[in-house]
Amino acid sequence: MAEVSKRFFIKARDFVRAGEGAIQVQGLLKSIGYGADLIRRISICAYEAEMNVVMHGGDGELLLMIEPHRIVLEVNDHGPGIQDIELALQEGYSTATPEHREMGFGAGMGLPNIKKNADSLDIQSGNGEGTCLTIGFRLDAG
Amino acid sequence: MLRASGLSRAKRAKKRRRPPGSRVGKTLLALFNLGFYEKGNAIERKVITVSDIREVLHAEIFSGEDRVNAPVTAGTASDLMSDMLTGQNSGVVLMTGLCNVQTIRTAVIADVAAVVLVRAKRPTREMILQARGHGLALLSTPFTMFTACGRLFSKGLRGVELKAPD
Numbered sequence A: 001m002a003e004v005s006k007r008f009f010i011k012a013r014d015f016v017r018a019g020e021g022a023i024q025v026q027g028l029l030k031s032i033g034y035g036a037d038l039i040r041r042i043s044i045c046a047y048e049a050e051m052n053v054v055m056h057g058g059d060g061e062l063l064l065m066i067e068p069h070r071i072v073l074e075v076n077d078h079g080p081g082i083q084d085i086e087l088a089l090q091e092g093y094s095t096a097t098p099e100h101r102e103m104g105f106g107a108g109m110g111l112p113n114i115k116k117n118a119d120s121l122d123i124q125s126g127n128g129e130g131t132c133l134t135i136g137f138r139l140d141a142g
Numbered sequence B: 001m002l003r004a005s006g007l008s009r010a011k012r013a014k015k016r017r018r019p020p021g022s023r024v025g026k027t028l029l030a031l032f033n034l035g036f037y038e039k040g041n042a043i044e045r046k047v048i049t050v051s052d053i054r055e056v057l058h059a060e061i062f063s064g065e066d067r068v069n070a071p072v073t074a075g076t077a078s079d080l081m082s083d084m085l086t087g088q089n090s091g092v093v094l095m096t097g098l099c100n101v102q103t104i105r106t107a108v109i110a111d112v113a114a115v116v117l118v119r120a121k122r123p124t125r126e127m128i129l130q131a132r133g134h135g136l137a138l139l140s141t142p143f144t145m146f147t148a149c150g151r152l153f154s155k156g157l158r159g160v161e162l163k164a165p166d
């Protein structure tokens, strides 16, 4: 049961607005007054996941749910899905295009960085099924 | 003759390199490095301001004119977004050759204090608006990445691995 729940639309390949959802999540968490480190971790995860939807996925959404003991980010899209999740989680693995790399992305560090910053990460995806990331952060441990 | 002396020199060198001498040597070197490290980095490092950066880098400022006394705790340089998103970059100055609106958004997410575009790259209107909207200082320097970093380092600014407390 979420006390606060916010939804942000993500448009695939829209590099003009890419990352806006994550920035709004960051602003919202700052206004509530969470600790700087927690805000940093959540914002980074939201941004990495949102950029992945813009670059690799299809249209989708970013959901922020604030519960009494945890904060959950759900990022889902209706894109091509991730064929091999194990492989995608490896540092350095990337299918980014030259266009993405020109913008400074495509190091294959996004998913590993989400895993590192989150307390829990669940990835549901498959070929042609879209992708859904559920990223959890404990509130009790600061 | 030549060969013999060569051999004996090699032998002597080998003898010198053998333990426990090498262990003593290593310890002494480590102690020396520690002293040097302390002196060269930890103690002399400084927190500088956006105003200092503007001056040292002969930079033009596009955002943050109203907060030029904001402190900058360390420096980092990269053209890779993931470098900004890993590690502790809050409150630092980022030197980059990447000049697009994602540079600004990534900097905001990473909570950096200032972005310096190197090689006289000029920000777009959208970049300036975004930076202003998020209280991020945005500057442009005519210097190359290497020179810009060197100039700030010589002013006492250090890398994130030796970051002054926020």
Ligand SMILES: Nc1ncnc2c1ncn2[C@@H]1O[C@H](COP(=O)(O)OP(=O)(O)OP(=O)(O)O)[C@@H](O)[C@H]1O
Pocket (backbone or CB within 6 Å): A048, A052, A053, A055, A056, A057, A058, A077, A079, A080, A081, A082, A088, A089, A093, A094, A095, A096, A104, A105, A106, A107, A108, A109, A110, A111, A112, A131, B081, B082
């Ligand atoms: N939402 C998604 N839909 C489809 N494929 C995805 C999605 N997210 C990630 N992937 C796949 O997983 C790979 C690894 O993702 P990851 O975020 O780790 O690296 P990257 O996005 O390629 O580079 P970086 O994040 O460092 O800019 C991607 O290159 C892509 O093939």
Ligand SMILES: [Mg+2]
Pocket (backbone or CB within 6 Å): A048, A051, A052, A109, A110, A111
């Ligand atoms: Mg990514």
